[in-house]
Amino acid sequence: MMMCSGAGGSSCSTGTSGGSSTSNSGSGSGTCNTGTCNGYGTHALPPTGNCVKVTRVWIEDTLTLYMGNEYCMEANVYPVTATEQGVRWNSSCTDVATISSSGKIKAKKEGNTTITVITKDGNFSKNCVVVVEKPPVKGSGNSSCGSSSCCGYGCDGDSYEKPSNILVSCVEINKPSLTIKVDETHQLSAKVYPLNANDKRIKWSSSNDKILEICENGMIFAKMAGEAVITVTTVDGRKTAQCYIRILPLREMKYGSII
Numbered sequence: 473m474m475m476c477s478g479a480g481g482s483s484c485s486t487g488t489s490g491g492s493s494t495s496n497s498g499s500g501s502g503t504c505n506t507g508t509c510n511g512y513g514t515h516a517l518p519p520t521g522n523c524v525k526v527t528r529v530w531i532e533d534t535l536t537l538y539m540g541n542e543y544c545m546e547a548n549v550y551p552v553t554a555t556e557q558g559v560r561w562n563s564s565c566t567d568v569a570t571i572s573s574s575g576k577i578k579a580k581k582e583g584n585t586t587i588t589v590i591t592k593d594g595n596f597s598k599n600c601v602v603v604v605e606k607p608p609v610k611g612s613g614n615s616s617c618g619s620s621s622c623c624g625y626g627c628d629g630d631s632y633e634k635p636s637n638i639l640v641s642c643v644e645i646n647k648p649s650l651t652i653k654v655d656e657t658h659q660l661s662a663k664v665y666p667l668n669a670n671d672k673r674i675k676w677s678s679s680n681d682k683i684l685e686i687c688e689n690g691m692i693f694a695k696m697a698g699e700a701v702i703t704v705t706t707v708d709g710r711k712t713a714q715c716y717i718r719i720l721p722l723r724e725m726k727y728g729s730i731i
Contacts, residue, residue: 526554526593531600537579538607542666544642545575547589558592568604579604640669640708649716652694660690662704671708678702684717694719
């Protein structure tokens, strides 16, 4: 038995205009009682009972990033008890910044873009204008930098000053869900964003230590059949991510399939 020590394409105008807006392009027909919750900001466990409809969604109105920065945008779906918390993301100018299905923004070049979040239930939407800027210039240049080299954050001959006190915006686990068997171990890992955040310390926890134990390095050990949720929490900002784990009895696992 494992024992753990310690605590468990197109060019875009740089003058793109935009702003915050909320709209409802549908009456809302969320998927109810399917036993799953998909998308960003899901419930800790699959919902049961009657379906609770989404009424609105919120993200910040504006955001300023430096070129090369990454930022995890969080959508707040209301009511918080809504059955379907899933959302879709879109960037009006992917040349300036892209956004992933999980809400992670990558700032690519100087300019503006409008990030839009749309709820899966009801198609409620909200916009955020993202402004991407060059990092602040530290000096007039660095003679040791060639025209093809990058000094600091810049690649145009200038040496840019690295921003101080870079706060954590989110954290991701390498697996959103996992099925293992009793007595099996598995290594989980987490990535803290932005990658240049000052404090990237994290803490792991299990919703049920009797079923599933986790060490401070992210190694899990399945002790008995059941279900548990592993949560990783950042020390800076207390951002969280979860992995939902099902543990099967030994007799139910044979050649990689359930019998």
